[in-house]
Amino acid sequence: MQQTAIRVSKREASLHNCVMFATDALVHAYDVNSIDFIKSFIDNERKPTHLILNELCWPKSITVKLYNEIIRKGRRVSSTIKTSYSYQNHGIIFLLDLDCPRSEEAIQKAISKNLFGSPYRWLVLSGDPEKLRSSGLWETPALPDSDLVLAERSESGFTLTELHRSSKNSSMVSTPRGYYDTTLVDIRPHREMFRRRRNMMRSPLTMSNVVQDSNSTMYHLPREDRLELQYDVISKTCWINVHLAFQMLNATPRYIFNQRWGYKYKGKWSGMINDLHIGKADVGTNCLGTFMERFEIVTYTDMLAPFHVSFILRQPPLSYVSNIFSLPFSSNVWIATAVCSILAMFGLYITSKIEARGGKTASQLDGTMGDAFLLTMSAVSQQGCVIEPRKVSGRIIVFIFFTVLMALYAAYSANIVVLLQAPSNSIKSLAQLIWSKIPLAAHDVDYNHIVFSTYKDPLHTTVYRKVDPEKGNGQFYAMNEGVERIRQGLFAFHSIAEQVYRRIEQTFLEGEKCDLVEIDFLNRIDPLVPMKKGSPYLELFKVVFKQLAESGIRSAIIKRMLVPKPQCSGKMAAFSSVGLMDLKPVLLLMVYGAALSLTILFLEIAHHKLQVSKLEVGGWVF
Known part of the structure; x- marks a missing residue:
């Protein structure tokens, strides 16, 4: 009996060892197949790769083999993220196995750290359909910028599926990506993320529009009726472009309004920037990135409506900056005139000296240099003189001299008339504008009360104090009044140039448009459309805005909505009064x-x- 028991125990031990060996072999083959799949998947990505093993519960020997295989391919692999710079994160791929016991904990941790968005990529393995259906993977915020791939194990290999949501409140969308059975087959129609995610499936997207000129904009803007373009034309132009972008993305357009672009006060943001910051809006109206603090919370995409904020003025008359009475002739002409006058004076002196030898009358030159000088100056100034030569030689000199100076005087007078009406070209920079002592003012809107105080250098501070002095009232005017002062001359008005030009086209004469000049105060940069930093729709809008520009649609909208700087069609003759300054x-x-x-x-x-x-x-x- 004892021998029989021993034989049975040995038989059971042998059977147990066989089962364990078969199980280990099966698991080993299973994990080796997974390793080959992971290598094929990484190779198919064609991108720099840093593989993160996220709570992976595989046997240590298999994990070490995975490490070695990935490193042998020239890629990095680790169990945690240890990058020094955020721009290196585009290479990170998280590897997660839903069959591991801590997979749900890893998903929740990734959601809290916002790791399911760009630039991170995910490869999620699953072999248990029941566990997959109850997994928290379906609750992840995998928005259009996410790259989440689910690989479901099967007997033949893996089936790949892309998962994403078009918005936070929409359901998860599953898109076939390919399959693996010793060879990876990628069935994506396009490798570019934008081309696969541009269909928003009518998900709502919101634009924040800045309205500062008139409340009627809130009525006309959504209707795109092109009425009252003198008010908030930049916001109206941006809205048309963004509305087209929404249609290209198959999104439902929404819009809200605000009265300012957005500034930080006591640690809190206001206006459109705050709408983007708190997620109330997805995209904003064109604005200038002159405030560095804005770059902390928003990212600028592209320009939809070009506008420039500048001082606009008419160049002051030439007599305001130069002595126009010395400008008609060049230096050589003036020198030649002086030489001829001296020669004529000496000629008169010699002839009068000869005449004085035979006697003289009261009205005759007495042969002195003083009389010759007096007669010469009378000719130069086109005035008469009581003394004159009596001989033919002296009279010929006087006649020729007066005739030449008369022709010279006619040309001089004609040039003076032209120069009295001619504008100067003396103001080309902000420093020259300050030294010209021309009054400075600004459009009475929100941004002009803030933007001047943001510059601390002496030049901009001087301008700020001229527009808004510490004592007294600031020089802020309504648009119509400011443009009228520009028309009257010797006045510089700071505003969005396109709005000023629209009013100028309505009120200026053709001749008054020829001397307009812009002086930049903000160190001009093109305005761009802001979006919240890290927005899942950032790449979609960047590409769509570029397509609007490349197709010519944006240019057509700009030409229909905005008024460029008026062109001088030709200097027209007009009455110009002469003042004491002239x-x-x-x-x-x-x-x-x-x-x-x-x-x-x-x-x-x-x-x-x-x-x-x-x-x-x-x-x-x-």
Whole structure:
């Protein structure tokens, strides 16, 4: 009996060892097949790869084999994320096996850390259909930017399926990706994520629109009726483009309105930027990225409606910045005129000297240099003189000299008339605008009360204090009043240029459009459409906006909605009044001449008295 018992126990032990060996062989073959599949999947991605083994419960020998196979392929593999820079995360693939006991914990941890969105990729293995159906995988926020692949084990290999949601509240969408049976077959129609996810299945997307000019915009904007374009034309143009983008993505358009673009005050954001920050909106209206704090919470995509915020003014008249009475002739002409005048003076002096030898009358030159100089200056200034030569030679000199100067004077006068109406080209930069002492003002809207104070350098601070001084009222005007002051001249108005140009086209004469100039204050950059940083729709909108631009649709909308800078079709003759500023050099010359005359008078009186006193002292009294 004892021997029989021993034989039975040995038989049972042998049977147990056979079963264990067969089970280990089966598990080993099963995991080896998984390793081959994972290698094929990574190779098919054609991207840099850093494989993260997420709570993997495989035997240690199989895990080590997986490590070795991945590293042999030149890829990285680890059990945790240890990247120094976020831009390296595009290579990370999380490997998760739903059959492992801690898979649900790993899913919840990934959801809390927002790891199911871009740039992370996921490969989820499953061999138990019952456990798959009850898995938390179906509750993950796998939005359009996610790359989540479910690989279901079968007897022949794996079946691959992509999982994603078009929005947070929509159901999970399953898309066949391919299969593996010793060879991976990829059946995706396109490898680009955008082309596979651009169908939003009528999921709602919201745009935040900035309305600052008129509340009527909230009525006209969704209707796209192109009415009252003088109000909020930038928001209306952006809305048309974004509405087309929604249609291209098969999304349901929604819209909200706000009164400002968004600024940070006491740690809190306002306006459109806050709508994006809290998730109330998915995309915004064009805005300038001049505030570095905005880059912490939003990402800029593309330009939909170009606009520029600048000082707009008419170039001041030429007489305001230059002495127009010296401009008609070049330096060489002035020098030639002076040389000819000197030669004529010496000619008159010689002829008068010869005439004086035969006697002279009261109206005749007495042969002195003073009389010749006086007659020459009378000719230069086109004035008459009581003294004149009597001989033919002297009269010929005077006649030729007067005739030449008369022609020169006619050309000079014609040029003066032109220059009185000509604009200057003296203001080309912000520094020149400040030194020109032209009054500065701004459109009375929200951004102008904030943007000036953001610059701390001396040049921009000087402009800020001119527009909004510490004492007194700030120089802020409504659009119509500001443009009218521009038309009157010597006034610079800070606003969105396209709005100003629309009003200029309605109120300016053709000749008044020729001297318009823009002076940039914000160091001009193109405005871009903001979206929340890390938005799952970011890549979709980037591509769609590029397609709108490349197809010419965006340009067509801009030409229909926005008014460019008015073109000068030709300088038209118009009446131009002459003010004291235009005659400033002449008035100064008269003042200097009067002062010089009085100085000479006093010197002559003093010289006369000195001579009289000398005669009295010498005993000569007449």
